Amino acid sequence: MPFIAKNKQTGDRVNILEYQNPREEFQKGDLVCLFCDGELIIVAGFVRMKHFRHRQNSPCKSDYGRHPESYEHLFFKKLLSEKLSQESSEYLNAEPILEYPIPEAKRIADIAFQFPNGWLVVHEVQLSSITTEELQKCVV
Numbered sequence: 825m826p827f828i829a830k831n832k833q834t835g836d837r838v839n840i841l842e843y844q845n846p847r848e849e850f851q852k853g854d855l856v857c858l859f860c861d862g863e864l865i866i867v868a869g870f871v872r873m874k875h876f877r878h879r880q881n882s883p884c885k886s887d888y889g890r891h892p893e894s895y896e897h898l899f900f901k902k903l904l905s906e907k908l909s910q911e912s913s914e915y916l917n918a919e920p921i922l923e924y925p926i927p928e929a930k931r932i933a934d935i936a937f938q939f940p941n942g943w944l945v946v947h948e949v950q951l952s953s954i955t956t957e958e959l960q961k962c963v964v
């Protein structure tokens with residue numbers, strides 16, 4: 825359940841959390857998966873957190889490793905991306921990048937913080953059964 829899509833027209837990353845009414849901002853078919861270019865739909869209700877998803881009959885075709893994400897997982901990804909720089913002065917000037925692709929490991933990091941001097945620090949929300957060993961393989 826990604827927060828990030830790609831604008832099919834411009835190639836830009838689209839963070840659904842930055843849009844109050846994403847269905848008004850984008851035409852149907854404009855938003856595609858970062859990894860397989862498949863069409864994404866917007867899920868935005870009164871209770872559930874806004875996110876994108878592939879159509880039920882058209883799952884993601886990318887070979888990136890994925891694990892199902894619960895709403896709790898989405899909640900903590902959002903919280904971490906928004907609050908870490910407020911909680912830690914070390915992260916004050918770092919840019920949070922949700923769903924950061926790591927092509928070398930065919931993984932998608934929950935959040936990467938890009939520091940002005942080039943450092944990249946990846947954070948994973950650990951509510952699933954990914955082992956520490958699997959996470960270590962993502963270190964590149």
Ligand SMILES: [Zn+2]
Binds near residue numbers: 884
């Ligand atoms: Zn996809």
